[in-house]
Amino acid sequence: MDWSAEYLLLAHRMEKLFPGLIDGYYGPVALKEQVDGESTPDPAELLKAAVALVDSLPAQGFEPGRQTYLAKQLRALETTCRRLNGESFTLSEEVERYFDITPEWTPESQFEEALALYEEALPGTGSLAERFLAHRTRYELRPDQGHLVQGIMEKVMAEVRRRSLAFLDLPEGEGVAIRTVTNQPWSGYNWYKGNYQSGVELNVDLPTNLSGMVDLMAHEGYPGHHAEHVLKEKLLYRDRGYLENSILLINTPECVISEGIATTAAEMIFAPGEAERWLEEHIYPLAGITPDGADQAKLSRAAGLVAGVRGNACFMLHEEGRPEDEVVQYLMKYSLLPEDRARKSLQFLKSPLWRSYTFTYFYGKRLMRPLVQAKGGLTNFHRLLTEQVYPSMLVEWAATI
Numbered sequence: 001m002d003w004s005a006e007y008l009l010l011a012h013r014m015e016k017l018f019p020g021l022i023d024g025y026y027g028p029v030a031l032k033e034q035v036d037g038e039s040t041p042d043p044a045e046l047l048k049a050a051v052a053l054v055d056s057l058p059a060q061g062f063e064p065g066r067q068t069y070l071a072k073q074l075r076a077l078e079t080t081c082r083r084l085n086g087e088s089f090t091l092s093e094e095v096e097r098y099f100d101i102t103p104e105w106t107p108e109s110q111f112e113e114a115l116a117l118y119e120e121a122l123p124g125t126g127s128l129a130e131r132f133l134a135h136r137t138r139y140e141l142r143p144d145q146g147h148l149v150q151g152i153m154e155k156v157m158a159e160v161r162r163r164s165l166a167f168l169d170l171p172e173g174e175g176v177a178i179r180t181v182t183n184q185p186w187s188g189y190n191w192y193k194g195n196y197q198s199g200v201e202l203n204v205d206l207p208t209n210l211s212g213m214v215d216l217m218a219h220e221g222y223p224g225h226h227a228e229h230v231l232k233e234k235l236l237y238r239d240r241g242y243l244e245n246s247i248l249l250i251n252t253p254e255c256v257i258s259e260g261i262a263t264t265a266a267e268m269i270f271a272p273g274e275a276e277r278w279l280e281e282h283i284y285p286l287a288g289i290t291p292d293g294a295d296q297a298k299l300s301r302a303a304g305l306v307a308g309v310r311g312n313a314c315f316m317l318h319e320e321g322r323p324e325d326e327v328v329q330y331l332m333k334y335s336l337l338p339e340d341r342a343r344k345s346l347q348f349l350k351s352p353l354w355r356s357y358t359f360t361y362f363y364g365k366r367l368m369r370p371l372v373q374a375k376g377g378l379t380n381f382h383r384l385l386t387e388q389v390y391p392s393m394l395v396e397w398a399a400t401i
Contacts (some may be wrong), residue, residue, distance in 0.1 A: 003053070003060050004243035005031060007070070010049050010077065011247055013041045017084050020250060020353045026194020026233060027246030047081040050074065069253075069388040070244060072100050076252040091318040095356045100253040100391040101363045105315060106308030111334040114305035118336065121298035132336040138292050139211035145287055149208050152283060153178045156217040157200070159278065163269035164222035167378055168385070171196050174230045176221050180204045185347040185354065188216050190225035192248060196233065198226040206341060210283055214275040215266045223269060223385065224262035231386050245388070251356060253390045260364025260394075261384055264372055268381050273297065307365070309334045310358045314349050324350075367394040374401045 001009075008027055012035035015022045025032060054074050057067060079089070079097040095103045115128065122131040141148060157176060164170075174196035181201045191199040200220045202208065218224055229248070236245040248254070266275060276296050284291065313331055316322040324346060331342040348354050371380040371394065383389070 002243070003056060006049070007053060007074075007244055008247055009035060010046065010053060011249060012036075013038070013049075014046055014077065014080060014084075016040055017043060017046070018080055018353075021080065022247060023250050024192040024194070024229070024248035025246065026192075027237070027243055043081065043084040047078070047085050050078040050081045054078065066242070066388055068393075069390050072253045072390050072392075073244070073249070075100075077249070080251060091315060091356065095359050098251045098253075098356055099256050099360060099363070101256060101359065101367075103311060103315075103359050103363070106312055108312075108334070110305050111309060114302040115334070115336075117298045117302035117305070121295040121302065129332070129336050129338075133338055135292060135294055136209060136211075137207075139284075139289055140207040140209050141287055143207075146204070146208075148287055149180055149202065149204065150178065152210065152213065152286060153200075153202060153217065156213045156283065157221050159282070160214065160218045160266075160269060161222040164227060166269075167382065168223060168227055168231070170227065170230055171234050174226075176200050176226050178202070185344070185351055188220050190220040190229075192225070192229040194233065194246075196230045198229065200226070206344065210279065210287060210289060211276075213283065214270065214279060218266035218269065219262040222265070223381075224265035225258060227265075228258060228261050228385050235386050236388065242388075250353065255357065256360045256364045256367070256391045257384065257389055257394075258364070259360040260368040261381075263361055263365040264368050264381070268372065268378065272300075306334055307362050310345060310349065311362055313345070314355060314358050317346075317349055318355060363391065367391055367398070370398040370401060 005028070008031050011022060012025075012032055016035070017040070054071070057071060057074065060067070062070065076098045079094065083089070089097065092103055095101065118132060119128055122128070122135055124131050126134075157178060161176075176198045178200050179202075181203055182205050184201075184203045184205070187203050187206075189201045189203075191201070193199060198221070200217075202216070220226065232245050236242045270278070273296060276291075280291055309331060313327050316327050316330060317324070327349070328339065328342045328346055331337055331345055332339060335342070335345075337345065349358060368381075368384065371377065371384070374380065
């Protein structure tokens, strides 16, 4: 059987023992149906199959970039197979093997700098956490405004799509369907369904914050996850026949690229401060929200500085064995989260599927920043959306700029 087909079969078999590994699939139906008709796989056989794919990859004659990309994807799949066979890894080892990055503890001095910026941006009485919560709450929909969520999401999604089409050539008929959900560990999610269609979900367990709606819709939609998946389906899978690009796999290097694209997406279509001005004109009036005049530039800088807090919390939980309550307090201190939101974050960090994944956001954006901020940044961003790239490649690429 074709090597790439065996790669897909391995992933589908692994999904039976590690549900959630496959985030999306739009490849040959017969391969999925074949695995659906099989009995539950033996973990030892899965590991044997993963190693065989690694060993046989060099003989396939793939161009060097594709071969390296697949080798790194396979290392991640092999790691999951080893875990299914009872092998254990430290959190750092797991993250490095899954994502082609080396996670590091972020110094608290960086977070303290962020807190100082928040102090400057949010003057007034009360503790900083109270002022931050008041600022955040100001932009949240009231419980009796839930009926506005769907329409606001669709309006923002239409705007980020309009702006993205100025530099992206997306295939005809692509689209995003939006809905709200509850009881999930994440705030928003893109489910890519193939044939250039996505479903984007917003978790409404916690109040909907309109100040982050542009970032969220750009992240999940355009020019983030949806745009990336559409372009790679068209250019890599359909035009070039790369079967491996017909499956989206959690806990692999491709996730760092995808989350890096998504966390950078809004700044590729809005100039600094422009998104906030657009929200003030088009969205806040729909909910009767009046901005508080806080210094948005400082708030944005502070948010970037605290992006590593959840990674540290993950280290505390899984490498240092700290009590959950201590981790919650850490999240509350440096992310200025109220306890209910901190415990919601803890859910994500505790999940066997998602615990390592938290590093993809921070490192994805950090690796892409020098590329998209350089001369020709939009061209570089377009390459990220359309080519097989991996994290260590971005390090090498940035060194040439």
